[in-house]
Amino acid sequence: MLFWSQDQVTFLSDDHPRTVVCGQFGCGKTLMVLEKLRRCLRRVEKKNEEMCEDNEEVSVENSRALFISCLSPSLKYSRDESGKYIEPIFDTSIRVALDEMAQTEGCEIHFENAESVCEKMNVRLSRSNFYSKLPEFIAKEMEKKYGIIVIDEYGDQAPTKQELKDGKWYKYLDPENQRLLNLDYLSALPLDSLVIALHPQLFEVNTSRPIDGLFKENSFQVCSLNTLYRNCASIVNYYKDIGFTDLDSCIPVTVEGIPPILIPGQFDQNIVYQTALKKITNNKFENLTNNKFVCIYEEKFKREIFLQELSKKNVDLFEIKNLNEFLAAERGCLLVQYQHIRGTESTSVLFFADDVYNASVRSLRASVELVVCVPEDSVEVVDRGPGVRRIYGLRGSPAPFRTLRDILSKENIKKTVCCFDETFTSSYLEMFKQEFQQLSLQEYPKSADELDEQLKGLKEGIIMYTQTNNRQRNKLFSLIDKTTTMFIYVWCSRYAVHIQLHHEPRPAIKQTRYRHYSLD
Template sequence: MLRKSLEDLLPNGPKYEIDETYLTLVKWLMASAHCSKLGASLSLTPSDPVNETKAKLVGSNTSDLGVGVSEDPGPSSSTVPQFSSLKGKPVGSQESILFWNKDQAQFLFQDNPRCIIKGDYGSGKTLVLFAKLKSLVEKKRKVVFISCLLPYADVPPIYESIMRKKLKELGDNIRFYSAMGICSEMGVRLGNTDREKSFYSVLAKFIQNLPEEFIFLDEFGETLDSKDKEDLLGVTGYMAGIEGKHLIISLHPRCNIDVSKLKDQGYEISELKYIMRNTASIWKYDKSVSGSASDSLSSTVLGLQPVYIVGSEDMDFYSRTVEEVCKKRKKFVCFIPDRYIYDDNQFKAELGRRGIETFEYLKVGDEENLDTFLESQEGCLITRYQHARGTECTTLLVFERNDMEPRLLRGTTHLVFADLDRDNNPVSVEEPEPGYILIQGNKHDPVVYSSLVDKMLEKKVERYIVIYEYSFVQLFLIELERRGLPTPVKIPRAMYSVEDITTHLQENRSGGIMYQRWGIEDCLEWIGANSKIPIIYIDDRDFVEDVKRIREGNPTLFIRVNVQ
């Protein structure tokens, strides 16, 4: 059955009985296979883990800085992939994404005049959009591609420069327009305020005047506020009423427009639920740290953990930062902040000591620097994340954690954070006395949680209680998943008595149990004296009395993780 093409699964094709549960299982098995293979290989310390991860994620031929478009020619864009054709293909390849997402296949192969594609960062929206576009160009159809990204400080987005070249390779049947170019043609001046409204106010009229039949829009609705949703629906409604046009629109992940109202306007919605062009480690790390409410599923390669560096006032801060990046890659993108605390001279001096050439993309006229960086084998592109929206890169260095979301650059396999706001607080692991382990560090640092799991494995901890105070306990759960270990049962948020905890222990005789501190605060002495299993206490404050109360019960093993 799996050798049948996805074309057979579409509504107009032959009908086959398909067990959806089975297909779901196969999807997870596929993702697990990628993750476990990569995890196993990385544990053997290959010579180039970044390239190995990149090959399994997006393909080894993919540019170090791109726009989510496949570099491999692959099969014809009009060909539906078969299961047998997936062997050796990256998880985030066009063939893999189309095969494992029926919605995407329907979007690509059905001739709907009004299409919306929706998904999170790294779900493959631009890849599928480009595949649809290529299939039309191959049929000699005339196409227009519109980027809805507006410039930051009048500097054209990097996405625009790269995408323009990719489209030019497809021939003369396609024209590219930028948001700024459309405003210019429509006589609209982009001021310092309401720039998005200025662009979207003329977009539908511009499309109506185009001679081409097929119109593609990418990154639609990126920066409009929630209060502007009705204005955006007015734009989509106007466009839906334009006769003689086929509209294919990719929504930006931040666009929170009401999808049900788009359906009412006549659009077919293709929602991509699987993250396939971000590594699981980076995507889950960002989701935990940023508090993202995304309901997407990570179905991708595991990848390397992000590296977290603090201590910006230390003399060796920039040296440590550059060294960490260059350990695995000597060609990378760097986001710098608009802040005085960042020392541009020190950073560039450290790059120079290691022979790393710098290329800046910070102002109008820096396009030549970008082109040179793209052609180079080594180097650092210094830019701001506002200029890099909509792109993906292999290795990324970010100064100032709160200045961006790592998901903004998909396809990243090596991510380094240099936090300008935190004092140096290196991870330390101590055992002040038998049966008591103290782990300290920064709550955003993945090494804190890998150290905790290391100790759990060393002490052969299989059944345990976790008491936590803050939300970043999710990073501990991510580390357990990375190691292929079961995650603890999370007891619902409530106040519990000794009797309740006794019942929980009887019901869960293997693995861990998790409680929020406030829900069992009155039971800490009892837990320390009577649980008879290791206790892990994770907090970002100095709860000395809590620790004392638990330890007075002389638990079999007490591990405290105290983070800033």
């Protein structure tokens, strides 16, 4: 860092014994806790030196610190073919940074992660086991007299839900996860200094604070960061262009950078991989200025086709088992599953995402150059809380509308109200109409009585309101919410179509195929 922002200076200068750092992806939370760790160790070392100067017979030990990474490994991909545990790249890079710091500062820094904590506590590796045993593990470690304990990525993959209040979406934890992740257990331990960096999943953007229920009001001092350091401005804008507003309150301080490229296509066809490799390697291996990139992939990625096209580019291939060789190489491609690279950043990223939802926040792994490929007919349905789901699809594709049609049919929804905002053009409206037989285009109701008349006049189908604004939708939703009618809101971002469904869930309907809302 060449400079620190004012909120960072305040955090680094303060000696509060209990501190929580929170903020969005790319705000420098890990960088901050590492610097806090360094400064604390120096302060302890200076204190020890002063004690020795005052009394030459006093013998003091080297200052000690403990760093715990809470990055949850994917249980599905956490072991290789031989059963050996695959450490996340984030943990590997943190180990290197801590070893260098320990050598430079002349101190002891111990590193633990989810896998090692579960192993030492004799429990199976899982998110719930890790968090339930973490306070007990730290209590046992206190005998080593650490000057500071730093916990990073706390709350990674926490299954948060959302609720709509006053026109805004707020995150919350269900009672079980609120109990599991409560920080008051850690705050009560007799530690000299405890610093916890929260995963963005536990950060509430509406308040710029941790989500409610994590700890008592005054048990931790909170430092909220809102300056973006990781991603160039064009990648931040790409994230917003998919339709996410999480970073709207953050301030990018980087250069504009290279405009990201989004490539829709079919992952079983060579042309997608040819086009993607052409874009990511354009001038890269001729100028030799930045001749390495990371290729991140998910389930729908076709490895054999990609390797065929990569060999034509004469690009050396590296995988996670030879990560160090990739880091030392002057050129090449690191091919890695997304689950292994979470929490890290890479200068140049080629990302084969399963759908446009995954192509959003996961693309923030790229700091400078980004090329994203998405299956053109892919759709993701996300459970955002009780009675609320959102359908994500690529703009220009009929697939999200077909998914909506299938949901209505499967759940036997006979009558709905659907609002389209100003971004929904006439061409997309026609695409929507092709998927539904019974549509009733209505003028926006001026009163509850008028809405009631419109609902009574429609025996079956969808009442449509076009070109609606936010005030109209909120008012209409407040009226619909008092009935059993499903309310649907449809809008477009630059790259995606978003369809939000509000309807009280029926006990007979299983929704196991819908995942919890999670920004990992």
